[in-house]
Amino acid sequence: MPKDQSIGEALRARGISRRGFLKFCAATASLMALPPSMVPIIAQALERARRPSVIWLSFQECTGCTESLTRSHSPTVEGLIFDTISLDYHHTLQAASGAAAEAARAAAMQENWGNYILVVDGSIPVGDPGYSTIAGISNMDMLLETAAGAAAIVSVGSCAAFGGIPHANPNPTGALSVAAFIREYGNRTPNTFAADAAAQAAHTDISSKPIINVSGCPPIPVVITGVLAHFLTFGKIPDLDSLGRPLAFYGQSIHDRCYRRPFYDKGLFANTFDDEGAKKGWCLYKLGCKGPTTYNACATTKWNDGTSFPIQSGHPCLGCSEPDFWDGGGFYKAISTPTGDISRTAVYAIGAGAAAGVALGALNRAKRTRLQQTHSKVGIDDLDKGG
Amino acid sequence: MSAAELLMWIRGPALQFATVVFVIGVVVRILEILVLGRKQDLAAARGSALAGGLRTIFSRSVPDRGTLQRSTFNVVAGYIFHFGIFLALFFFAPHILFLHDVFGVYWPSLPTQFIDAVTVVTMITLLAVLLHRISHKVMRYLSRSSDYLAWLLTFLPVLTGYLAFHRIGLTPPMLMALHIASVELLMVAFPFTKLMHAFTLVMARYYNGAMAGRKGVNA
Structure with missing residues (x-):
């Protein structure tokens, strides 16, 4: 499929009717809580949009996110929209391997510098970068390198968005989410540039790159296509919640x-x-x-x-x-319940309290008896003493 | 510490600590009273102390006409917020689930909309009670900082519970953490403040009733 083909042309080449395309646009508008008047604008924008270059980096992940996206919707128009992005680098889906795969990433970055969308699934190990490497490049370095030229970063799945399962206690790899990694290490230069002064000089800080978290284990396929459609239509990232997720999809519980x-x-x-x-x-x-x-x-x-x-x-x-x-304390335990055995604690506390209570009570009784014995009564004569 | 980690700490170690302080504190205070005992009454009994005591535990729940006329607001508002807290605490489904986890027994819950309305009424009443305490000259004179502390410790779980249910202002795990933390605060302070009346009330009423019953008079 030619890279400079528009999405509209690509869809027609795949036999998608105008009606089917508009139906997708309407569904996308509805999902994103946009008014119906936006449907033709979305259709027009998507129709003309050049297929965006997408570089997909997979770090500490299980490929469940890719499975979700490729399998669940492959026969639908959403799936085709996804097919018609220019997916220039993706371990699982690309045919190339080894040096050729890395060359594809480098070429896509060079051709689309500043415009490609970087999709990341998986968390980044910072405890020991050796836990996860691709072609000998650590996840840290690959993210620093690739994010520098991205228009936006989409963290797909809970591992990329929040650290996910690799981040779970005790987090042996020191896994971080994309946002947390960029917050802490975004101003660094990749180690891969150590011997290349020109690359070091050209490298840009990625601390301020816009990040969209599409969380879920795995995330819903239509959410990722919706986010891409929004980016293509409006040229900016959608409104996000406090956790960096598109409000249109994560606005309600x-x-x-x-x-x-x-x-x-x-x-x-x-x-x-x-x-x-x-x-x-x-x-x-x-x-x-x-x-x-x-x-x-x-x-x-x-x-x-x-x-x-x-x-x-x-x-x-x-x-x-x-x-x-x-x-969260167990999948089959409501979050309002105690994590420990409170009943046992209470029983021990009753025992301890009873012992302490009886002891203190006995001390109080002894004190009362002592005071009663030493108590001297005051008579009318005593009252006169002062006068 | 993330909200999820905070919630886990609040549901775990903090709750264990609060339970230990609450239970030991309450048991010690009750036993201290009971072990101290009373002076033996050598006079011949003219009625049943037990019957008088048991009757008074319940009969004092009905305000006498004089008290009701003199302190209408205190009596009515007092009843409303006590009932409100009782209903919200024992008949809201997630609370029943919590109590089931501790005591192993279930009972039916009330509809959440009803509990929601009860919570709103309880909060309004508690605010009115505070306003009354501040604006009433005599009440203000009699009030100590411990009275305001007891009010705050009672109000916070109701407020945070309402916010957590409606998920207002913060993330749900943070709201839940704040709600449980406010209850833990209440539990820790409970034995050392006048909140202890929830337990000593029964003992005090029984004692008054038993004394009167033994003398053959109605208390």
């Missing part, structure tokens, strides 16, 4: 949009996975559902082409799009 919410409000809960409540589809809060504290679009866009989402299939939300979801 799973709990608020959950179809089981009425059961929560009525106090109807499943207590086990196979009790009467579970069979009737009641709320899964007591089974550890993290829906109330998780912000994502699962309950509205759903998964597998809008088929279902975890709660609909009877499992509590794990809260995978939130920071440190792996260290």
